[in-house]
Amino acid sequence: MARARSLPPKLSRRTFIQRLTFFGGGVVLLGAAACKRSKEAEAPKPAEPTGTTTAGQALRTFSAFEYAVVAAATERLLPRDEDPGAQDADVALYIDRILETQGLEAMHRDFLQGLSALERRAQRMFQKGFAQATPAQQDELLAIFKDSPAGSGEAHFFELLMTLSLEGFLGDPSYGGNKGRVGWRLMGFDTVGTLAMAPPEGYDGPKCLRECGGHHP
Amino acid sequence: MSLPSVDVCIVGSGAGGAPLALELGRAGFKVVVLEKGRHYQPKDFVHDEILNSRRNFFMPLPWEEPHLVRQGPKARYERSNAAWTANCVGGGTVHMSGFFYRLKPVDFRLRSTLGAVPGTTVADWPISYEELAPFYDKAEAELGVSGQATPHPFAEPRSGPYPLPPLDTHPVASEIDKVCSAMGWHALPTARGIISKAYKGRAPCAYCALCGSYGCETGAKSSTLASLIPNAIATGNVEVRPGSMARSIEVDRQGRAKSVVYLDKDGVTQEQPAKVIIASATAVESARLLLNSTSSRFPNGLANGSGLVGKNLLFSSFGGSRAHFRVSKQKAARPWLTDPAPFVNRSLQDFYLMPDARHGFRKGGTLGFMWAHPNPIYAAVGLAGSGKSGVFGKELKDRMRAYRDSRILEFEVYAEFLPTPGTSVTVEPGVKDKYGIPVAAITLDRHPADFAATRFLVERGEEVLMRLDPDRVERVGTQGETTILQHGTCRFGDDAAASVLDKHCRAHEVPNLYVVDGSFMPSGGSVPSTLTIAANSFRVADHLVRTLKG
Numbered sequence: 202m203a204r205a206r207s208l209p210p211k212l213s214r215r216t217f218i219q220r221l222t223f224f225g226g227g228v229v230l231l232g233a234a235a236c237k238r239s240k241e242a243e244a245p246k247p248a249e250p251t252g253t254t255t256a257g258q259a260l261r262t263f264s265a266f267e268y269a270v271v272a273a274a275t276e277r278l279l280p281r282d283e284d285p286g287a288q289d290a291d292v293a294l295y296i297d298r299i300l301e302t303q304g305l306e307a308m309h310r311d312f313l314q315g316l317s318a319l320e321r322r323a324q325r326m327f328q329k330g331f332a333q334a335t336p337a338q339q340d341e342l343l344a345i346f347k348d349s350p351a352g353s354g355e356a357h358f359f360e361l362l363m364t365l366s367l368e369g370f371l372g373d374p375s376y377g378g379n380k381g382r383v384g385w386r387l388m389g390f391d392t393v394g395t396l397a398m399a400p401p402e403g404y405d406g407p408k409c410l411r412e413c414g415g416h417h418p
Numbered sequence: 419m420s421l422p423s424v425d426v427c428i429v430g431s432g433a434g435g436a437p438l439a440l441e442l443g444r445a446g447f448k449v450v451v452l453e454k455g456r457h458y459q460p461k462d463f464v465h466d467e468i469l470n471s472r473r474n475f476f477m478p479l480p481w482e483e484p485h486l487v488r489q490g491p492k493a494r495y496e497r498s499n500a501a502w503t504a505n506c507v508g509g510g511t512v513h514m515s516g517f518f519y520r521l522k523p524v525d526f527r528l529r530s531t532l533g534a535v536p537g538t539t540v541a542d543w544p545i546s547y548e549e550l551a552p553f554y555d556k557a558e559a560e561l562g563v564s565g566q567a568t569p570h571p572f573a574e575p576r577s578g579p580y581p582l583p584p585l586d587t588h589p590v591a592s593e594i595d596k597v598c599s600a601m602g603w604h605a606l607p608t609a610r611g612i613i614s615k616a617y618k619g620r621a622p623c624a625y626c627a628l629c630g631s632y633g634c635e636t637g638a639k640s641s642t643l644a645s646l647i648p649n650a651i652a653t654g655n656v657e658v659r660p661g662s663m664a665r666s667i668e669v670d671r672q673g674r675a676k677s678v679v680y681l682d683k684d685g686v687t688q689e690q691p692a693k694v695i696i697a698s699a700t701a702v703e704s705a706r707l708l709l710n711s712t713s714s715r716f717p718n719g720l721a722n723g724s725g726l727v728g729k730n731l732l733f734s735s736f737g738g739s740r741a742h743f744r745v746s747k748q749k750a751a752r753p754w755l756t757d758p759a760p761f762v763n764r765s766l767q768d769f770y771l772m773p774d775a776r777h778g779f780r781k782g783g784t785l786g787f788m789w790a791h792p793n794p795i796y797a798a799v800g801l802a803g804s805g806k807s808g809v810f811g812k813e814l815k816d817r818m819r820a821y822r823d824s825r826i827l828e829f830e831v832y833a834e835f836l837p838t839p840g841t842s843v844t845v846e847p848g849v850k851d852k853y854g855i856p857v858a859a860i861t862l863d864r865h866p867a868d869f870a871a872t873r874f875l876v877e878r879g880e881e882v883l884m885r886l887d888p889d890r891v892e893r894v895g896t897q898g899e900t901t902i903l904q905h906g907t908c909r910f911g912d913d914a915a916a917s918v919l920d921k922h923c924r925a926h927e928v929p930n931l932y933v934v935d936g937s938f939m940p941s942g943g944s945v946p947s948t949l950t951i952a953a954n955s956f957r958v959a960d961h962l963v964r965t966l967k968g
Contacts, residue, residue, distance in 0.1 A: 278810040284819070299468075304479055340811060348806050356805065363802055363810065371794040372468040387815070389822030390794040393465045396627035396758050398635060400464045409464065413456070413475045 295369030295378030315358025432509020463633030508643025515630030516611030565609025778870030783944030
């Protein structure tokens with residue numbers, strides 16, 4: 202399949218290992234995918250985010266159409282089986298919310314570009330939208346993105362989608378994902394609130410994230 | 419416009435800056451500490467992995483404040499957030515794990531010990547372990563260190579016990595002790611910058627499971643934020659000014675440092691004059707600050723007439739492996755597997771220095787054993803992998819379920835990182851951060867002996883893990899570097915042509931300029947260097963207080 206309208210190339214992946222254990226991953230923000238130049242990040246915001254989720258929550262980043270594609274794709278990454286999956290955890294809602302974070306404008310743009318590339322490719326391959334494709338077709342297409350050469354737009358989008366899905370599945374529920382802590386239960390993460398103090402009642406992670414940005418004390 | 423002058427202006431409030439602020443404040447000198455990050459309070463330290471570990475709570479975003487990193491002088495630079503430590507009052511000591519080892523006497527005379535090693539610029543220190551030892555005592559007492567001195571072949575001399583008894587350990591520690599003992603090796607308790615009992619008004623460790631990478635909400639972690647900074651402010655002589663990004667150090671016509679120009683929390687340019695200026699912003703960032711401080715007197719950067727600022731950059735050589743124990747299979751035989759105690763606190767230093775080079779190296783290092791970090795997003799990103807070997811869907815969920823049923827014991831290696839002519843920091847005038855300041859550009863050109871040493875140490879660690887009979891052992895790698903541990907870019911020495919700083923960490927070329935982060939170290943030692951940086955800063959403070967008092 203020709204990559205007729207491939208996404209812009211990304212910086213190549215750093216190959217040497219960094220010591221990450223000291224920080225439990227704190228050194229890396231969204232892996233190499235995040236290391237982009239700010240001046241490329243004019244972040245054209247297309248139409249006003251419109252519509253709501255099927256549960257009636259107002260969308261902030263995605264159109265209802267885009268949201269359906271994200272919901273379908275994240276469910277293939279983390280499908281419901283004997284344990285809850287991405288839709289049970291509201292992973293797509295997390296992604297809709299987190300892409301609004303100040304400072305993540307480049308990621309916001311890349312994600313939307315990648316999403317439309319995924320949709321175009323679904324139309325080409327299956328003559329239907331990604332959300333309407335069968336799970337097997339969706340998996341086939343996601344695998345193509347995953348296996349694209351490191352540094353390609355497709356691989357970059359898959360990494361963003363996977364990383365944000367895992368954040369939405371396993372992050373603090375105040376960000377909108379990990380509903381009912383289903384992700385934590387799946388991973389056996391019962392540390393917060395038992396072996397480590399839980400965030401205070403009414404904790405608002407997104408608000409703390411907004412206020413910790415920049416260098417203001 | 420210039421602010422009122424003070425006695426001393428310190429750039430950075432971490433392991434290097436804070437001891438000087440405290441001691442100068444105690445001695446009655448007026449001190450301003452410029453800190454680019456925020457002044458977090460204990461309530462800000464919340465166990466939220468997204469906020470704490472995956473965004474810019476501690477580390478800058480790589481597109482706002484990148485470091486450029488390349489593998490070798492011909493490779494292309496890539497933008498990275500490698501080689502940052504926490505940007506906040508307390509610096510890297512806030513989110514550290516607090517492995518508070520001392521260097522050993524051999525680390526101070528590595529050149530004499532190894533002889534000339536081709537391809538390296540290895541050098542002896544201008545001071546000995548014995549000269550630093552009293553300040554290790556002082557740093558341990560001021561910060562609060564819990565540990566237990568144990569005799570072994572490479573044990574460094576100590577004048578007395580640790581200020582605090584060791585932290586409680588997980589039962590696996592005694593299993594490690596047994597298998598090491600059977601091999602004739604010495605499993606040592608790892609000293610920690612975490613207080614095991616109430617100490618100087620601070621509450622003891624609550625044994626919470628999210629420690630390294632997080633700020634400590636009880637103040638039990640011996641960050642400078644919890645220990646030295648409050649005491650420094652309490653002297654009434656020290657002002658900590660968060661949100662202050664130093665841009666340059668200015669000089670007067672005599673070539674003496676006269677002020678620090680910085681952007682304040684509102685982005686307004688300020689100039690803070692001082693009689694003495696101290697850089698302590700990490701080895702990478704202090705070199706960047708000096709290299710960006712050009713003048714007609716110092717066209718190549720402040721104190722850089724020798725051309726050595728930024729050269730001889732050292733990280734710590736990293737390698738590691740992990741042992742996976744399936745709880746459902748092994749729990750009956752090993753009831754301790756599910757014990758929630760967070761600390762393993764065992765180290766091996768039997769291979770700190772080898773008697774000969776038959777394995778391709780002589781200076782080895784340290785292995786530290788610990789439970790894998792419990793951050794679930796971090797773990798899951800690792801389980802998903804990437805590229806063609808990456809997985810999603812049922813396979814990913816199966817791995818997550820297997821993870822839930824596992825305990826993962828790992829070790830990491832801190833091996834010698836030999837200085838080479840090619841490993842260095844420069845500034846890249848064409849690439850600026852969000853403040854408009856040219857960024858640091860790091861070139862890595864590793865010496866093969868580092869990899870030989872790391873591989874050897876990883877293999878020894880795997881022998882220990884295998885004897886614990888896990889379900890599997892997974893090698894993390896043998897050719898990495900720990901970029902949060904950084905040194906060497908303004909090495910100290912007696913010869914002004916071969917070093918940037920004198921033995922008191924004062925610039926040879928600028929008599930009122932000091933650098934007190936890891937920059938001064940001509941060798942990094944084969945342990946995490948936080949305690950050494952703090953100890954050296956107390957040593958410099960002792961000298962500087964006496965000098966200023968005349």
